[in-house]
Amino acid sequence: MHDIAGGIAAPTGFTSAGIHCGVKKAKKDLSLVYSSSPATGAAVFTTNKVQAAPVLVDRSQLDRSPSFRAILINSGNANACTGDRGMEDAWAMVRTTASALSIKEAEVLVSSTGVIGQYLPIEKILAGAVQAVPLLEKEGTAAAEAIRTTDTFTKETAVEFTLGGVPVRIGGMAKGSGMIAPNMATMLAFVTTDAKIDRDVLQHTTRLASDRSFNRISVDGDTSTNDMVLVLANGMAGNTPIDSVDHPFYKPFYHALEEVLIRLSKMIVMDGEGATKFIEIRMTGAATEAGAAQAARAVANSNLVKTAIHGEDANWGRILAAVGYSGIDFDPAAVEIQFGDVPILRRNYVIDFSEEQAKAVLMRKEIIITVNLHQGTASAVFWTCDLSKEYVTINANYRT
Amino acid sequence: MHDIAGGIAAPTGFTSAGIHCGVKKAKKDLSLVYSSSPATGAAVFTTNKVQAAPVLVDRSQLDRSPSFRAILINSGNANACTGDRGMEDAWAMVRTTASALSIKEAEVLVSSTGVIGQYLPIEKILAGAVQAVPLLEKEGTAAAEAIRTTDTFTKETAVEFTLGGVPVRIGGMAKGSGMIAPNMATMLAFVTTDAKIDRDVLQHTTRLASDRSFNRISVDGDTSTNDMVLVLANGMAGNTPIDSVDHPFYKPFYHALEEVLIRLSKMIVMDGEGATKFIEIRMTGAATEAGAAQAARAVANSNLVKTAIHGEDANWGRILAAVGYSGIDFDPAAVEIQFGDVPILRRNYVIDFSEEQAKAVLMRKEIIITVNLHQGTASAVFWTCDLSKEYVTINANYRT
Numbered sequence: 001m002h003d004i005a006g007g008i009a010a011p012t013g014f015t016s017a018g019i020h021c022g023v024k025k026a027k028k029d030l031s032l033v034y035s036s037s038p039a040t041g042a043a044v045f046t047t048n049k050v051q052a053a054p055v056l057v058d059r060s061q062l063d064r065s066p067s068f069r070a071i072l073i074n075s076g077n078a079n080a081c082t083g084d085r086g087m088e089d090a091w092a093m094v095r096t097t098a099s100a101l102s103i104k105e106a107e108v109l110v111s112s113t114g115v116i117g118q119y120l121p122i123e124k125i126l127a128g129a130v131q132a133v134p135l136l137e138k139e140g141t142a143a144a145e146a147i148r149t150t151d152t153f154t155k156e157t158a159v160e161f162t163l164g165g166v167p168v169r170i171g172g173m174a175k176g177s178g179m180i181a182p183n184m185a186t187m188l189a190f191v192t193t194d195a196k197i198d199r200d201v202l203q204h205t206t207r208l209a210s211d212r213s214f215n216r217i218s219v220d221g222d223t224s225t226n227d228m229v230l231v232l233a234n235g236m237a238g239n240t241p242i243d244s245v246d247h248p249f250y251k252p253f254y255h256a257l258e259e260v261l262i263r264l265s266k267m268i269v270m271d272g273e274g275a276t277k278f279i280e281i282r283m284t285g286a287a288t289e290a291g292a293a294q295a296a297r298a299v300a301n302s303n304l305v306k307t308a309i310h311g312e313d314a315n316w317g318r319i320l321a322a323v324g325y326s327g328i329d330f331d332p333a334a335v336e337i338q339f340g341d342v343p344i345l346r347r348n349y350v351i352d353f354s355e356e357q358a359k360a361v362l363m364r365k366e367i368i369i370t371v372n373l374h375q376g377t378a379s380a381v382f383w384t385c386d387l388s389k390e391y392v393t394i395n396a397n398y399r400t
Numbered sequence: 401m402h403d404i405a406g407g408i409a410a411p412t413g414f415t416s417a418g419i420h421c422g423v424k425k426a427k428k429d430l431s432l433v434y435s436s437s438p439a440t441g442a443a444v445f446t447t448n449k450v451q452a453a454p455v456l457v458d459r460s461q462l463d464r465s466p467s468f469r470a471i472l473i474n475s476g477n478a479n480a481c482t483g484d485r486g487m488e489d490a491w492a493m494v495r496t497t498a499s500a501l502s503i504k505e506a507e508v509l510v511s512s513t514g515v516i517g518q519y520l521p522i523e524k525i526l527a528g529a530v531q532a533v534p535l536l537e538k539e540g541t542a543a544a545e546a547i548r549t550t551d552t553f554t555k556e557t558a559v560e561f562t563l564g565g566v567p568v569r570i571g572g573m574a575k576g577s578g579m580i581a582p583n584m585a586t587m588l589a590f591v592t593t594d595a596k597i598d599r600d601v602l603q604h605t606t607r608l609a610s611d612r613s614f615n616r617i618s619v620d621g622d623t624s625t626n627d628m629v630l631v632l633a634n635g636m637a638g639n640t641p642i643d644s645v646d647h648p649f650y651k652p653f654y655h656a657l658e659e660v661l662i663r664l665s666k667m668i669v670m671d672g673e674g675a676t677k678f679i680e681i682r683m684t685g686a687a688t689e690a691g692a693a694q695a696a697r698a699v700a701n702s703n704l705v706k707t708a709i710h711g712e713d714a715n716w717g718r719i720l721a722a723v724g725y726s727g728i729d730f731d732p733a734a735v736e737i738q739f740g741d742v743p744i745l746r747r748n749y750v751i752d753f754s755e756e757q758a759k760a761v762l763m764r765k766e767i768i769i770t771v772n773l774h775q776g777t778a779s780a781v782f783w784t785c786d787l788s789k790e791y792v793t794i795n796a797n798y799r800t
Contacts, residue, residue, distance in 0.1 A: 050724030050732040081717055083733060083749035116717025117751055225721050303703070317481055317516025321625050324450030332450040333483060349483035351517055389789035 001256055007140025007156035010171035011194035012236040013037055017135040018142030021128025023076035023114070023121055028146035030125060031073040031173075032132040033190060034101060038067035039234035040199045041109065042206040044214075046227040052080035053090040054110045055228060061094070065106035066199070068232055071190055072097045072110050072129055075147050075175065079112040079120050080225040089122045096126040100133045113175060113188055113226055114149055144173035147188055151175050155267040161256050163239040163249040168195045172260045176217075176268030187214055189229045189264055195253055196235035197242040204245060205254050206231045213261035216293065217269045218300040218384045229261070269383045274390030277309055278366045281382040285372040291328045292373075292380035298326030299371070299382070306387035309367060314358035316344045316351075323371065334374040340367065347374070401656055407540025407556035410571035411594035413437055413636040417535035418542030421528025423476035423514070423521055428546035430525060431473040432532040433590060434501060438467035439634035440599045441509065442606040444614075446627040452480035453490040454510045455628060461494070465506040466599075468632055471590060472497045472510050472529055475547050475575065479512040479520050480625040489522045496526040500533045513575060513588055513626055514549055544573035547588055551575050555667040561656050563639040563649040568595045572660045576617075576668030587614055589629045589664055595653055596635035597642040604645060605654050606631045613661035616693065617669045618700040618784045629661070669783045674790030677709060678766045684779040685772040691728045692773075692780035698726030699771070699782070706787035709767060714758035716744045716751075723771060734774040740767065747774065 009016040013036045023029040043062055045055050061068070072093050079086045090110055098105040112120070135142075144156040158171035174189040197205075210229050235241070242249045270278050281299050286292035299305055302322040308315040316337050324332065337345040340361035344353050361367060409416040413436045423429040443462055445455050461468070472493050479486045490510055498505040512520070535542075544556040558571035574589040597605075610629050635641070642649045670678050681699050686692035699705055702722040708715040716737050724732065737745040740761035744753050761767060 048721060048724035049728075049730065050720055078717075081720055081732070081745075081749050086749075116715075116721065117745070117749070225717075225724060315516075317478075317625075320450055320481055321448060321516065324448040324625060328449075330449060332481070345481075345517070349481050349486075349517070 001159050001161040001259065004158045004160045004169065006138060006158050006171060007144055008033055008171045008173045008190055008192050009138050009140040009143070010158035011169040011192045013194060013234045014171065014192045015136035015138055016140050016143035017132040017137065018144070018146030019128055019132050019135060021131065022124035023074055028142065029074055029076045030128040030132060031143040031146040032097070032129065032136065033071040033143060033192065034136050035069045035192070035232060035234045037234050037236060038069055038107065039232035040197065040202050041068040042199070042203040042231045044207055044210045044229045046225060048225050050081065050225045052078055052112060052226040053082060053086035054079055054112045055226060056087065057090040057094060058109045058111070058228065061106065061109055067107060068109055069103045069107040070097050070101055071230060072108065073112070073147050073188065073190070074120070074125050075113050075149050077112060077114040077118055077120050078116050078226045081117045082119055085119055089120045092122055092126060093129065096129045100130045109230055111188055111228060111230070113147065116225060140171060140173055147173065147175040149175060150273060152271055155264055155271070157260055157263045159256055159260060161252060163195065163252060166237055166239040168237040168239055169193060170256050170260050172264050174264040174268055176271060187227045187268060189214060189261065191229070191231040191257070191260060193231070193233045194235065194237035195233050195242065196237065196239050197233050197253065201242055201245060201250065202231060202233050205257055209254065209258040209261045212258060213265040216380065216382045217265045218297065218382065266383055269385050272385035274388040275385030276388055277386040279309060279384045279386065280368045281384065282368060282370040282379065283373070283382070284370060284379040285374045285376060286378040286380070287376040289378045289380055292378050293382065295323045295326045295328050295371070295373070296380050296382035298322045300384035303387055306384065309362060310386035310388050312359060312362040314339060314344060314355065314362060319369065319371065320345070330373050330375055336372040336374065338370040401559050401561040401659065404558045404560045404569065406538060406558050406571060408433055408543055408571045408573045408590055408592050409538050409540040410558035411569040411592045413594060413634045414571065414592045415536035415538055416540050416543035417532040417537065418544070418546030419528055419532050419535060421531070422524035423474055428542065429474055429476045430528040430532060431543040431546040432497070432529065432536065433471040433543060433592065434536050435469045435592070435632060435634045437634050437636060438469055438507065439632035440597065440602050441468040442599070442603040442631045444607055444610045444629045446625060448625050450481065450625045452478055452512060452626040453482060453486035454479055454512045455626060456487065457490040457494060458509045458511070458628065461506065461509055467507060468509055469503045469507040470497050470501055470509070471630060472508065473512070473547050473588065473590070474520070474525050475513050475549050477512060477514040477518055477520050478516050478626050481517045482519055485519055489520045492522055492526060493529065496529045500530045509630055511588055511628060511630070513547065516625060540571060540573055547573065547575040549575060550673060551671055553671055555664055555671070557660055557663045559656055559660060561652060563595065563652060566637055566639040568637040568639055569593060570656050570660050572664050574664040574668055576671060587627045587668060589614060589661065591629070591631040591657070591660060593631070593633045594635065594637040595633050595642065596637060596639050597633050597653065601642055601645060601650065602631060602633050605657055609654065609658040609661045612658060613665040616780065616782045617665045618697065618782065666783055669785050672785035674788040675785030676788055677786040679709060679784045679786065680768045681782040681784065682768060682770040682779065683773070683782070684770060685774045685776060686778040686780070687776040689778045689780055692778050693782065695723045695726045695728050695771070695773070696780050696782035698722045700784035703787055706784065709762060710786035710788050712759060712762040714739060714744060714755065714762060719769065719771065720745070730773050730775055736772040736774065738770040
């Protein structure tokens with residue numbers, strides 16, 4: 001597997017565009033992703049009970065349509081908590097995109113991100129959709145730019161690998177930064193591939209890879225109304241179809257997709273609002289992967305852990321306390337904690353580390369914290385960032 | 401019921417002292433509470449799997465002893481994650497206190513709060529326990545001062561009411577501020593009463609009143625290894641014993657205890673690290689009280705809600721989103737949200753409020769947010785504070 005250029009538009013048959021249509025004052029705010037041939041679709045949506053109109057529309061589209069050719073995404077307004085009018089607006093985005101591209105309405109998915117509880121400036125978005133069509137190109141950066149909200153950098157990646165000698169590509173883009181928590185926070189990710197893969201297998205792969213990437217990142221523990229991961233696979237690479245999880249191509253495809261999703265996830269954490277440090281929590285020696293993820297999530301979501309790391313303070317007690325309230329069963333006295341390569345806490349609460357060594361690890365921009373529960377062989381990795389004053393500044397006046 | 405002076409030492413037969421013994425550099429760090437006659441004991445402890453030595457010692461004492469006469473509490477060091485040596489130190493605190501007061505070892509409870517993972521300077525604490533005895537007085541302020549950690553003010557209260565014409569008193573003190581979350585965070589509360597009440601009834605009352613006070617406050621969502629609520633009832637008021645929850649004195653006693661615990665809880669929130677605003681979340685129209693509390697807790701713990709209120713921004717979408725991921729079942733379109741007396745969100749996502757009116761409410765120091773789920777008649781109140789840059793400053797360098 002190697003990196004390629006083109007982002008979301010890298011796989012064969014896919015093009016994209018990103019423009020300014022007027023939801024935001026000046027920045028790009030509308031993305032269009034297009035596939036020249038029908039693509040199988042898979043998705044993972046927010047677990048929040050409050051679901052934005054585009055989430056409801058896409059669920060309905062995915063339920064009844066066998067294939068898709070376009071995704072229209074606006075930033076600047078989430079079209080969430082907007083009732084019937086919000087639903088009408090989301091369906092209008094579907095209709096106009098279909099008409100502008102001369103494809104079926106059933107082949108269009110939509111997405112929105114931004115402020116909650118305000119109606120979309122729908123006329124601007126519909127005009128923008130029409131305007132974006134002639135700008136579709138084999139280059140994903142403009143599209144990746146246009147889905148940003150408080151993101152400070154554009155998040156895109158693309159890889160190429162072979163399945164039975166046939167080159168296959170996966171491209172992706174994401175937006176994140178605020179409100180990021182496990183279980184789909186205001187986090188949007190769009191992934192395209194020219195791999196040929198059955199719908200059920202694609203859905204299974206998308207779910208599993210999302211659980212091990214987007215559901216293992218945390219910025220502030222909140223989950224949003226709009227999150228989604230959409231994956232389109234148009235089959236244009238021409239590989240033998242991956243028709244089951246037992247197919248020999250399944251594993252290499254899964255790993256490539258997981259790699260793309262993990263890359264996008266890490267970019268989201270690195271761009272966490274106010275983040276100054278990237279933190280990897282490795283929970284090892286757990287009884288189950290689910291338990292390891294649960295404990296790692298509690299550590300990653302702890303404001304006290306995140307502020308301590310921000311202050312480069314080796315306050316390991318807060319890490320152990322977070323595992324303690326995570327809800328998993330474990331023996332506190334068996335736990336070992338390591339910062340980078342420096343052992344901090346050994347079994348039976350033996351604490352024997354130099355503050356200088358610990359500080360040296362914590363002064364880095366990327367910090368790995370390993371917690372060994374010594375109860376089994378399962379593990380899980382979780383990614384988060386520190387909590388800074390800047391986070392407060394950004395979120396205290398988001399709407400204004 | 402009316403307020404009285406004396407705090408924890410207000411009830412008949414109780415005295416207290418607070419001194420500097422040397423755990424901290426200069427501030428008071430050791431409290432002693434004493435009852436001249438044996439008192440029934442009740443307690444609620446942290447739900448964290450990692451439990452500090454004093455928590456384990458007190459659980460053991462409460463299991464085997466019918467009555468208690470003293471509590472020794474140090475601040476500055478939590479004696480948590482300290483293994484066997486920590487247990488030995490906690491038991492040494494019990495033994496020395498018993499000996500200094502000429503009471504039984506089985507009659508002593510202990511408590512600690514402060515940094516995790518360091519051994520107690522036990523010699524200083526034991527010397528302090530002896531030194532505190534002659535300083536016992538009918539005045540609780542010194543004791544309440546000595547249990548503070550990052551608390552910016554002393555938290556104590558006392559009330560008097562009558563049961564069948566007999567005056568009865570309840571006094572209490574607490575420490576909180578950092579790491580406060582529902583389900584007992586680093587939150588210590590000690591309550592004394594001269595009411596005569598059976599042990600089982602006292603335990604039931606303590607559990608229920610704690611659930612509706614200390615378990616309904618949140619500063620940062622973390623729960624600690626040391627939390628406890630200890631209640632001692634020495635019966636010296638001489639009321640007819642409250643021997644069951646059906647006894648006519650049960651309800652007035654319960655309400656007085658709940659009032660004391662709620663007062664202490666609110667003081668803890670008002671003193672939340674870096675807090676500039678006190679926020680009351682009223683979740684109404686819920687199907688069950690537990691569901692109402694669960695939804696209110698999610699709102700109270702949301703960093704995005706807390707930063708928005710810090711910034712005096714009427715971002716009601718974050719409140720609805722938090723209810724959405726709280727895990728309760730509800731109809732988002734039925735929800736109404738009010739800031740103070742100003743309706744913000746009406747049913748069916750009707751948003752019709754003036755930013756000026758909303759801002760006027762949010763500029764206050766104490767803010768009431770009412771969420772009506774319109775699904776039933778149950779409700780719950782939750783108290784929290786805003787999230788400020790100062791919180792980050794305090795917690796980034798707690799140990800140093």
